[in-house]
Amino acid sequence: MTNKLNSAINFAHENENRFRDELIELVRIPSVSTDVEHKGDMQKAAEYLANKLKGIGMNNVSIMPTGGHPVVYADFLTAGDDKPTVVIYGHYDVQPTDPIELWESDPFAAEIRDGKLFGRGTSDMKGQVMASIHAVEAWMKQGGMPINIKWLLEGEEEIGSPSLGKFIENNKDLFACDFALNPDGGILAEDLPTIPYSLRGLAYLELTLFGPAGDLHSGQFGGAVLNPANELARLIGGMHDENGRITLPNFYDSVVELDDEERKELARLPQDEAFYLEQTGSPKLWGEKGYTPVEHTGGRPTLDVNGLLSGFTGEGSKTVLPAKAMAKISMRLVANQDPIQVKKQLIQYIEENIRPGVTWTLDEHTGAKPSLTSRDSDGVKALAKAMETVWDVRPLYYRVGGSIPVVGQMMEILGVDSVMTGFGLPDDNLHAPNEKLTLGPWYKGIDTLIHFFANLVAN
């Protein structure tokens, strides 16, 4: 095993330039999933990956229709029943490039400057997909994989993976596994390997209050009817208490609290108050009393207004008493909150607090369950050990504030956790002009994955 591992690492080092050039080939296919004009490119990117997987020796390679953009499937299941089976997730679609005029080089030229590969999708996440393929190739050259793997490479992540849930549902047996590897994350700095082990969930709702039948003259009727904009503000204003805690009934009941050991781990993260002030540009930080910003954004639930609209919003003044008022309200959830329960708690809060002068509707936009992968699970331990070997430092553990729907879907449909990884950096300009991938940590990432596969079967 150690011989094969060393040989796989050597292979990877010897092939760094070819690995990089293959990534460049993939980046040059403008697979923008939002844009129907790129439908052909989506197919081309899927075919590129299918050919590549075939080339490195994967079995059952196929481009599977989903109703939307296809999923590339492949597997290699010869490691034996006693070895773990891992689904390697990835997406081959990329964000649009606008505003195109802010790019310093053609987003699909994949230009290298100063050790960085610039181009749309380099970091998010063609680089991560190719790193996984390269790591597997390095093992295949040693006679095969130490574990069983299945590939699930989708083409709709940047449009919210509309087809994926149903696709996994329909192919539940095909994707049966012990856990998933999801390299759609990143590390915090070139010298700080990081393991994201938790994602927040989401409950995104739209609350509309209806008062008078139509907009009223605020002089003629103001004072005698409940103004839905005032009432909406009052309701929202009451959703937090003075300590920044959310007041929906039973909201915190199922929240897994951070324990001292976890808080100590999180405190190792370099993101201090100054970091958050600088990143947000807020005049002052504010959050639930008793927690640090890293804990606020990763380990605690939130309730944020994402949008407000009522009455007259143009220039100047119009003395209208609006007929309705709308707020988009979303809650970031942490384990073990459930978006369906949280919606019920919001409904209960509204019912208990709203005044009778308005009626209301609550529409649901999205829901995603939070996830929390144990830092003591085999997958996370194997990844941590691999990172420590390659970087020679103990990795940081990190809770991600956002949601990755596919992680929740795998949990929900396949009943498996996801081990999150990825080797991009915070300044990679994801979804922005001049996206880039720094090649140094990317090569280390390939090494890390090679070690990771070995660690999963080490005794």
Add this chain to the structure above:
Amino acid sequence: MTNKLNSAINFAHENENRFRDELIELVRIPSVSTDVEHKGDMQKAAEYLANKLKGIGMNNVSIMPTGGHPVVYADFLTAGDDKPTVVIYGHYDVQPTDPIELWESDPFAAEIRDGKLFGRGTSDMKGQVMASIHAVEAWMKQGGMPINIKWLLEGEEEIGSPSLGKFIENNKDLFACDFALNPDGGILAEDLPTIPYSLRGLAYLELTLFGPAGDLHSGQFGGAVLNPANELARLIGGMHDENGRITLPNFYDSVVELDDEERKELARLPQDEAFYLEQTGSPKLWGEKGYTPVEHTGGRPTLDVNGLLSGFTGEGSKTVLPAKAMAKISMRLVANQDPIQVKKQLIQYIEENIRPGVTWTLDEHTGAKPSLTSRDSDGVKALAKAMETVWDVRPLYYRVGGSIPVVGQMMEILGVDSVMTGFGLPDDNLHAPNEKLTLGPWYKGIDTLIHFFANLVAN
């Protein structure tokens, strides 16, 4: 005097058809002040009125430039220094006609159907201006007016009288008077003569809260920064207490409370809860505890959100933590509140309550002082007596919920109260398709004004 009065009334009755036809002539001039295409018609309407005033014997008739549409001035000041001097206010401009397709007859054809004159401006307020001119003509036929009068007929009321304040300021001496007569009001029903003796003032402000430097991802940063939309809602939510009272510091200090006798008068008004429910279409009325809807809308101050805007307001969901949030907030004021003081109270409330995670701006859009003309003043008593004579019922006293800027300007610049009157009805479709004037009460209005002038000098 009684002979002259009877003779003036007889003259008016004998000339009803001619009076109506002259109104029709004026309505047929499409003097839409908002529309530059009607600039010539504005001039024509001003000339029509100037000629008419000259024709009935007024002195110093002139069309005075204002920078915007002109003011028609005239006077007749021969009643003697011991007699009151009254400025008769009016406006000759009208609202636009859209949606034109909803009119049942050409808005400028001035068609009579079923005792009603249909046309733009018939009720608001060419009919009221002509009623005043006809009443004065009836007196002039008796050898002259019993009081001194000055005319101020502007052409910009429907666009907010932008030039008027400065014009009155520049002509302060010209318009010196004991009080103003403003017939831009109306009565509540054909058989219910009504005297509006109070107008609410207005302080219209725009509050914007600024949080992060730009919109943030609500997953990445939600929980660690103050969301300006949440905070705006909390601030607005705190501006009323559970009894519907406004919580700005010292807000009610200068409010003239309704006394028992006034509340008894207001209780005579036919507008009960059912009326307000029907007019507003609200599911339930709501207002400051301890007051009736008529008192809410006329006698008590309000704080209404007129507009809300923040973050993402399109279809669906976007997980944005908005960089800013805006609310248009206006307060209707009652005597003796002052919009400048009230703005200071709002600022104090914000300063005392806002959290340090946001900065803010407060822009002022409009301010208007409330007005309250004593029901015991000579002008109101003369009007009440005139109405009782003509209608044979004691008039109702009414507090108007809206603001009429010119009333505040006359108070501020000339130091005089306005006696409000007018003979339109609530269903006259002001500012809407099929505006009309019911001729029966309009003729009574002319009689009322003839009596009113007499009553002002009766001992």
